[in-house]
Amino acid sequence: MDTERLSLLIADIFKELKGSALELELIKQAQTVSSNPLIRSIELKRGIIEGLKSSGHERQLRNAVYKYLQTQQKPVHPNADSEHAKEPLAYIRKAQSNWDKRIVKSLNSMCTELGVPLARKRGEKEQKDIFHKWTEMGASDPGIGYIIP
Numbered sequence: 001m002d003t004e005r006l007s008l009l010i011a012d013i014f015k016e017l018k019g020s021a022l023e024l025e026l027i028k029q030a031q032t033v034s035s036n037p038l039i040r041s042i043e044l045k046r047g048i049i050e051g052l053k054s055s056g057h058e059r060q061l062r063n064a065v066y067k068y069l070q071t072q073q074k075p076v077h078p079n080a081d082s083e084h085a086k087e088p089l090a091y092i093r094k095a096q097s098n099w100d101k102r103i104v105k106s107l108n109s110m111c112t113e114l115g116v117p118l119a120r121k122r123g124e125k126e127q128k129d130i131f132h133k134w135t136e137m138g139a140s141d142p143g144i145g146y147i148i149p
Helices: 003-017 022-035 040-055 058-070 089-114 124-132
Strands: none
Touching: 003 124, 022 040, 022 058, 040 089
């Protein structure tokens, strides 16, 4: 990643954190560490980083950056062809929905042609028979050879 894009990314993350509770906690912790008389002005940056690590704020900051990066759409490489760009997820869901509808329609028409009901209410006697023969049903062959897909 080049430095220009990295600096833009860092600026976006700062904008995202601006005014959040995490920013206030980080500023308060940095002020607490910087007011420590044991830290010299030469070691101030390293002292603040160590203070953030010891207080657990470093992990919170890493989590905030990770969350931001996950919510952002990944940029397409400038040299990539349009055919190599990924399709949006909404398009795939719509295609899946259309495919499911076609399958259901095809299954319904095939069952109508063959006279095989897809769903029907069983009588009480038939329910009891199925309940008693449940373990045997997997082994029996109902003779469905006439159904051709």
